[in-house]
Amino acid sequence: MKFSTKAIHVGQEADPATGATIxxxxxxxxxxxxxxxxxxxxxxxxxxxxxxxxxxxxxxSLEEARFASAFSSGMAATSAVINLLSAGDHVVVxxxxxxxxxxxxxxxxxxxxxxxxxVDMRDLEAVAxxxxxxxxxxxxxxxxxxxxxxxxIAAVAxxxxxxxxxxxxxxxxxxxxxxxxxxxxxxAVHSTTKYIGGHSDVVGGVxxxxxxxxxxxxxxxxxxxxxxxxxxxxxxxxxxxxxxxxRMREHARNAQTVxxxxxxxxxxxxxxxxxxxxxxxxxxxRRQMSGxxxxxxxxxxxxxxxxxxxxxxxxxxxxxxxxxGVESLISHPARMTHGSIPKEERERRGITDGLLRLSVGIxxxxxxxxxxxxxxxxTADRVDTERPLLA
Numbered sequence: 001m002k003f004s005t006k007a008i009h010v011g012q013e014a015d016p017a018t019g020a021t022i023x024x025x026x027x028x029x030x031x032x033x034x035x036x037x038x039x040x041x042x043x044x045x046x047x048x049x050x051x052x053x054x055x056x057x058x059x060x061s062l063e064e065a066r067f068a069s070a071f072s073s074g075m076a077a078t079s080a081v082i083n084l085l086s087a088g089d090h091v092v093v094x095x096x097x098x099x100x101x102x103x104x105x106x107x108x109x110x111x112x113x114x115x116x117x118x119v120d121m122r123d124l125e126a127v128a129x130x131x132x133x134x135x136x137x138x139x140x141x142x143x144x145x146x147x148x149x150x151x152x153i154a155a156v157a158x159x160x161x162x163x164x165x166x167x168x169x170x171x172x173x174x175x176x177x178x179x180x181x182x183x184x185x186x187x188a189v190h191s192t193t194k195y196i197g198g199h200s201d202v203v204g205g206v207x208x209x210x211x212x213x214x215x216x217x218x219x220x221x222x223x224x225x226x227x228x229x230x231x232x233x234x235x236x237x238x239x240x241x242x243x244x245x246x247r248m249r250e251h252a253r254n255a256q257t258v259x260x261x262x263x264x265x266x267x268x269x270x271x272x273x274x275x276x277x278x279x280x281x282x283x284x285x286r287r288q289m290s291g292x293x294x295x296x297x298x299x300x301x302x303x304x305x306x307x308x309x310x311x312x313x314x315x316x317x318x319x320x321x322x323x324x325g326v327e328s329l330i331s332h333p334a335r336m337t338h339g340s341i342p343k344e345e346r347e348r349r350g351i352t353d354g355l356l357r358l359s360v361g362i363x364x365x366x367x368x369x370x371x372x373x374x375x376x377x378x379t380a381d382r383v384d385t386e387r388p389l390l391a
Contacts, residue, residue, distance in 0.1 A: 003062065003176060004245040011057030012238070023054045025235045047223050051231040055238045059196070059206050062175040062241070063188050067215035068208045069222045070234060074171065074191025075100055076227035077205030079108075081167050081187055082137075083221045084214070087113030089136040094121040094151055095349055096144035099338035101169070107340075121151040122281065128159055140185070141169040142178075143285075146297045146333040146357045147350055148272040150281035153288060157184025165214070171195070171324070176248040177291040186211055187218075192237045194324030195294075198247055202236040204229045247326065247362060251294030254368065255360040259296050261369055267376060269354075272297040295323060297333070297357045302379075304353045308332065310379050311356055316363055316371045323359035328368060331357045 001009070012023050026049055033039040042048050052070050060068035071077040078101060085091070093105065095118040105116045119130045121140060138160065142151040157166045167187040168180035174195045180188045190196055192204040207218050222228060229237070252275070259273035271278075274285035275292030285292060300307050311319050317330040321337060331337055334346055334353050341351070360368065 001061075006061040007058065007244055008242050010061040011054040023051060023235065023238065025231045026050045027231050045231070046226050046228055049228075049231050049234070051238075052229060052234040055229075055234040055241075056206070058238055058241055059175075059190075059192070060208055062244070063170075063181055063208045064179060065181055065188070065208050065210040067210065067212065067219075068206050069215070069218045070192070070229050070237075071205040071207070071222065072227045072229050072233070073203050074189070074193060074205035075104060076225075077189050077191075077207045078104060078169075079227070080218050080221040080225070081165075081189060081207055082109050082114070083225070084165065084217055085114055085136050088134060090115045090117065090132045090134045091137045091139055092121075092127060092130045092135055093118050093139045094141050094144055094149070095119055096147045096149050096351075097139075097141045098145045098169070099333075099340045101139075101141075102338075103340040120149075121156060122149055124152065124155050124159075127156055131159065136164055138164065138166045139169070140166065140180075141172070142288075143172045143274055143293065143295065145172065145295075146272075146338065146355065148172075148274055148279070148295065148297060150274055150279075150285045150288065152284055153180050153183040153185055160184075172295050173289055173293050174244060174248055176245050177252070177293055178289045181208070181210055183288065186214060192241075193322060195248065195251070196241050196244060196324075197237045198240040198244065198325060199236075200322065200325035200327065202233050202240070204233055204237050248291065248293065250362040251360060252291045254362060254365045255294040255296055255358075256292065257365050258358065258360050258368060258372065261372065262296075262298050265376060267301045267380060269299040269301050294360045295357070296360065297355055299352065299354045300356065300376075300379075302354075306379050307354045307356055310375055313375045313378060314371055316361075316368055317358065323357075325359070326362050328361035328363060329359040331359075333357050 029045050031042040056068040056070050093116050117130045119126045140151050166185040168185045170188045171191045171194050188208045190206050209215050256275045262268045263271045273296035311330050317328045320329045333351050338351050
């Protein structure tokens with residue numbers, strides 16, 4: 001069964017009670033049992049709910065895996081993976097990562113006795129050097145947020161000992177363009193809020209694995225901590241995932257065109273998009289991914305004020321947090337998605353005040369180019385080529 005067929009059919013058989021073609025929203029917190037300890041597989045919706053089970057089967061199939069655990073947010077899914085660890089354990093983390101993940105690691109889990117080493121995971125020798133005797137997890141984002149770095153998943157996985165786990169945040173690529181488990185990772189994590197849901201109307205997350213023992217431990221954390229999606233959220237996410245393939249093709253096509261346009265402008269200092277031949281890991285991205293997705297970042301020439309002015313003037317790119325919806329978005333990572341990372345650390349990693357991030361939607365690309373062109377021209381008087389923002 002091919003990807004698009006799985007997205008529409010796996011976990012979504014006709015309802016046995018009514019024949020409903022679409023999985024029902026089982027809007028119930030509890031289930032009537034026939035006897036004490038005897039029921040139809042469902043007892044309490046925090047533990048298990050038929051709508052959520054359908055979503056989990058669907059999403060597991062898209063990563064070519066057997067098991068998935070759905071959560072109320074991407075951060076809840078990330079937390080469940082980190083909860084596989086114990087006090088005293090160590091994690092090697094890619095140093096370009098979502099600000100919320102950094103905040104979770106440093107301000108929550110570090111208090112519980114976990115330690116984190118941040119390293120440029122494009123450098124395999126640096127990754128190997130960061131490993132300690134108590135290292136239990138490699139946390140990878142690829143493409144990374146917001147600089148679109150590409151990490152060689154298979155190469156990092158080759159460093160793994162049997163007592164270690166490789167987890168990949170696959171949110172930017174989606175299962176349509178990248179399959180981390182097939183490349184040697186043990187867990188793929190998504191914020192389903194983003195491309196999988198795809199319509200900016202539901203928050204969720206998922207952790208996917210083909211390892212039964214890891215699944216049982218994640219599922220235990222899912223039930224024990226209770227960060228689960230409600231049935232309506234599960235249903236919305238499942239509906240969005242049905243069109244993931246067709247949407248991702250359009251996102252990637254539009255993003256490629258936008259990236260090439262921005263790279264052609266003299267008043268754009270740098271464009272970060274793995275689909276461009278100028279991207280340092282372009283060839284790796286071609287090998288590891290089947291497409292380059294819809295996310296890109298860029299740095300404008302000129303003072304910080306130009307970048308801020310540009311972000312607020314666009315018509316078809318909404319200035320907003322998040323990404324992956326059908327509509328185009330722009331954000332200022334340093335002051336929005338990555339504001340929780342200390343300024344000095346942000347800038348060391350390349351997240352400067354001039355960096356802007358685009359989530360390219362599936363509007364007509366000519367409208368998007370026209371919007372960008374007009375806004376670049378309208379802010380051109382702020383360009384000071386002697387003070388570029390590129391770090």
